[in-house]
Amino acid sequence: MLNYKNIVPSNELAIGRRVIEEFKNIELLEDLTWNQDELKWVMKCAITIETTSSFVPKKTIWYIFIENSYPLGTIKFYPAKDGGITSTFPHQNYNAEGKNEVPWRLGDLCLDTNSRLFNRLGLSPEPAEYCLRLGWHFERIIHWLKAASAEELFKLGDPFEVPQFPQNSTLKLAFSEDATTINNWKSIKAKYGYAEFNIVNKHEGNPLVVTSKFFNSQENLVLENKWGSFIENNTGSLILGGWLILDEIPVIEPWQAPIYWGELMLQCTKQQVDLLQILKELSPKIREEKIQILMVGFPIPKEVGKDKTQIHWEAIELPLLTKNNKQASKGFRDEEKGYWLRDQHRNYKATNRIKWAKTENWNQEQLISRGSIGTEVSSKPTLIIGAGAVGSVVAELMVRSGQKEMTLLDQDIFQAGNLVRHTLTLNDLKSYKVEAMEKRLQSISPHNRIKSFTSHFPYIDEETQEIIKMNEVIIECTGENDTLIHLENFKWNSVKTFISLSIGYEAKYLYLFIANGEIFSSKAFFDLISPWMEKEREMTDGIEFPREGVGCWHPVFPARADDIWLLVSTAIKNIELAIKEPKKHPTLLVFEQQIEDGIFKGILLISQEEYK
Structure with a gap:
């Protein structure tokens, strides 16, 4: 030390x-x-x-x-x-x-x-x-x-920055705004009203609040935020608050956010907004809430000097208003007018400090800005058949890259032996793999929608069959030949992108089969992959496999977790390209791990063959 x-x-x-x-x-x-x-x-x-x-x-x-x-x-x-x-x-x-x-x-x-x-x-x-x-x-x-x-700290074309709103509230609020929603707001005549917020259950001690619905002052719905499965399944208390949209950022020159109520009221007045009157109008319906919130929004550009492209929200945790079940303080009548006079006198003095809360834009575009698959891929509902090591990594990487809708299909239970390579953990032992994966994947993004079915394809009921048919991309990760026959016999009723992903012994080879059409061709698959399967059999002749091994190219064959992630990552990049630029003929891509002189040199495409 x-x-x-x-x-x-x-x-x-x-x-x-x-x-x-x-x-x-x-x-x-x-x-x-x-x-x-x-x-x-x-x-x-x-x-x-x-x-x-x-x-x-x-x-x-x-x-x-x-x-x-x-x-x-x-x-x-x-x-x-x-x-x-x-x-x-x-x-x-x-x-x-x-x-x-x-x-x-x-x-x-x-x-x-x-x-x-x-x-x-x-x-x-x-x-x-x-x-x-x-x-x-x-x-x-x-x-x-x-x-x-010289007032030149902002340069034309620089990334736009919002002034720092000093936070002194433990509340955290998430909203979702982008170029589409700003156009919705432009079409709404109302400039203030009520907002519904959901408190996410797991953050009750340090509240995480997400926006849900916006109403005008007459309580008519004007806008609704659509969230994914995790938010829907994990929200508890519903609270009612207020919202207000200004034409410009409320800022004290040169670039200071209002700190006191008097400062904010003055900035609102400059924009012909009577903040005190709005608070008075909204108070009767929100005074009973355990957390009382006012959202203040304004349009901002992405770059200095450019058009405004989204609404940004800051949030105020309001001072607790007088409750209806309590008498107003001495000197104020025990009725709404008396409540408001008390609140105005005690809560909204010009010298009272505003309790700004932390806000974040959880819009999908914002969250995946560090790296994502394109919308041509992420917007296509995807079915993953097989939730073993390979299927779990495929699902994880796709969801983390922005995949919005995904259906998982597998009937296996998660066992201790799966821990070595699977994305699930000890907490998930003895659970159905797809059900545990559904919860995990939902928790990765507030926007995705994940469904799971504990069935063995294609033995599923008619309702599940209809859900499965809605998927546009079908990724098969079971390593079972029977599944490929079932894929061919299943009535898909529309053109699909079919992907079959399998990994060879000790993850030396990756086999990626890609085809497009209303019918999966098992003949094309087996004709293309048979020479490689013969090679796998020769490589493994006389080798005693682990008990889990049920085929020479089954994904549970000996391979480390880093091998699985490495090869699946290679597959994801090619799956993305195959969806963006559909192949005319069924194609088998074969990749090999390259190790020479004790040095890992990467993954190399060693074969690309079309079936015509």
Whole structure:
């Protein structure tokens, strides 16, 4: 453990700090001092720029926080309470005064590039060298101050950022908005009304609330959020709150969210909105709720200067309103008018702080922005036959990539032997695989809809058959020859994309059969794969298989979990391509794990053959 007594700056930090002497417009007021409370080095500087504005004086004072691991770690610039900027700007956290006992404010600047995560790849201009990194940050703050003074912190085409709404509520609210829903909102005349929220059961102690329905002030439904199976199956209490949409972000210049009720009311007034009157109108129906919420929405663009493409919501946990079963305080009548007078007097004083809650946009497009299969694939209902190791990984990867509708079909029970490679866990032992997988997959996304049937294909009732026929993509992962015959005999009644996915002994080979049509051709499959099955038999001649082994290319054959995920990942990429660009003829793709001289070299396509 590091002993911080008599600590001195490292040589790297001392050299980095000398760079300041090269800046003519930077004056060192207090040299590096170790702050035991912050566990960081702190120094105080004055920075002078030529231009000024009503928000940025010519000279500003700053406290700079540097980690002891420099040049690693963060470097933060905080305005001084005495001589620092007092407003909040873009690319800055809310610039509150903070604790009385410290001389700096809380509004640290965002001077990092938005590609910080890619530093290792050399994609960020921020230098890593100790002799350059601190100086680079000082150059950035000088540019930041000049841009702030000239009101040029927002550049045309930059990613748009919402001001920080300081959160002091434990409530978390999820909504779903995109380019489609903003058009719906544009067609709605109402600008405020009631909203229904669902509290997700598993978060009762620290409430997670999702938007459900929006009504106008006359209680007519104007918009409804459609969520997936998990939200539907795990919501408990239904609560009623309020909503309000403004034409613009309620922001105090240059870029501060309202902190007090008086500030928010003033910003609403500037947009010809009487917030107090709206609260008065909504209060009678929401005052009995255990959590009282007001959502404040406004349209935002994706990029600065571009068209507005979605509604963004911030949420307020309202001060508890007077309950109907309690008498109003002395001086107020025990009726709604009296309740409101009490609430207005006690809850909505101009100097009362707003209790902002954390909000997140859980729209499908937003959640899968880190990587997804295209909508041409994710929008197609998919049936997975077989919920073994291969089927479970196929389902998991597809759902995590944005698959919206999926049906699972398998009759097997999850056993201890399955733990090695399956996506399920000890908690799922002795459960039907597909039922446990349904719950797991539903919990991955708030938008997907997963169904499961504990049956062996094709021995299913007529109702289940009709559900299965609605799927457009059929992925067979059983490794059983009989299933392929049943696929051919089943009356699908429409064109499908058929996929059969199987893995060879010790996961050396991946066999991926792809076909399109109203009928699955088992002849095409067996004609294409037979030579490879003969090769598998020769490879495994004389080998004693584990008890689970029931065929030379069955997915439960000896193979590690990483082999399964590796080969299934290869299959997913080709399944995506096969759906986007359907193949004219049944095709068998064969991939092989390549290992040479003790080095794994990847997965190689070694055969591609069409059946004509």
